[in-house]
Amino acid sequence: MAFTSLADVEDTIVAIGSSPAPAVRGAVRFSGPDVTRIAQRFGVQTRSDRSAHCVDSMIDLGDPLGTIPVRALIWPTKRSYTGQPSMELHTYGSMPILQAIAGRSIEFGARAARPGEFTLRAFLAGRLDLTQAEAVLGVIEAEGRGALDHALRQLAGNLSRPIESLRSELLDLLADVEAGLDFVDEDIQFISDSDLDQRLASIISEIKATRDQLAQRSREKSEWIVALRGLPNAGKSRLLNELAGHDAALVADVAGTTRDIVSVPVQIEGHDVLLVDTAGIESVAGDSPIEQISQQAQLHANRAGRDADIRLWCADQTSSTWDQTCHVMRELAADKRRAAIDLWVATKCDSPASGDPGQPWICTSSVTGQGIDLLRAQIAAAIESLDKSNGDSVVGTAARCIGSLVAAESAIEAAIRYVHGGDGHEYVSSELRLAAAALGEVTGAVYSDDILDRVFSRFCIGK
16 A cells, blocks of 8 residues: 555545455445435435434345345544544355445445545544554454553553654753744743753663563564473373363373473463473483483473563472472572463472462362462463563554664754764754654654554554
8 A cells, every 4th residue: 555645535435444355244434525325325214313323224236136224323523433424234154245235335436445545534634643543453453462452552552642742842841942942042941951852861761661672572482481390209290181172292200290391382271381391300420321311301391491571380289398498489480581471380299298378379189170260360470471471562664663762762863963072953953853754654743655554554444
């Protein structure tokens, strides 16, 4: 979709707005100044009071489809999603019927909408900023609850509000700097260099924090890694099988059954998870073939633990060395190469020899199923916590906006250098203008046809 001209935003456009998959109901969308006239051409009796209304009607699509019932939802003024007169015709979810309605609409003077043109019009009408427009696409494309939550938070303005706040602060600084330039002959100072330096440093710090969040979001995870760690014979493999819902790992009462990494993809409360069973934690020395295999197993287990998003530290509640085991695992848990969440799992809690381990331990039994649902809920909560910490942006927004934030940072850093060097405020003013423009590109306060093309060409037709 190329935005060589925005003059055609006053055309009346039409597109099928529902899924192409077979369905009971489907919808055709319209936006533009001729919506009411097209509705009347279909035989839909619109109201004259100019308020939004709903009309049940019959429309004739000609041979071979004939007359079909429709429900017309009409917004005859600019108080609509697109900021234009709009209409939706709801009827059977048959694609030939929906295509016939769209085709007849084109005969009545509408034109086929381009990809994303409805959301584009909402953006141009000020109903959405650019990050919210991208969030619409994020909602449509979300394949998991985490991605949907990100898109909904961005749609609510959780990204654009802080960016616009920073841009507003930059514009206030720019006004002070340029006011000082206007009165330079009178030696009137509207803002001191020290105050200017301090406020610019604060702004650049917030921009960098936002950029780091966006960079994390651009590496969105499709699967969360949950590693099971613990001493030999701690019940890790049985626990993995219970969480997976089938026998994925070899289980035996002999310590050290698991040598190699066992990975099982599962879904936990709507999240895609890779469960990773690891060799039991032990110290192995020697050069025999068995000892070398054990040493390699420990290396792989340690690496899996360090790379995991969530670690389940499993300990046998019936063990006579419970306190010592807990101490060893807490020392290992403190050695983190990346941000991860640790959950503490007491196993074999069905045994008469087991007691209450207390917080933060989750009592489980792979025999009776005790605590498994609670453990699943804790894993899901941990995933949502990690997912939320990645920022409130959809992946497409992250990819688009990082360059603009880097440009804003560079301009502010240059302004700070001019302030430190005692150079004229006209140089500072120039850099602040560049920084404000770069931040404006994030929300769409400043945009070009190229930016719009990058955003809306990713939409499907009808959105």
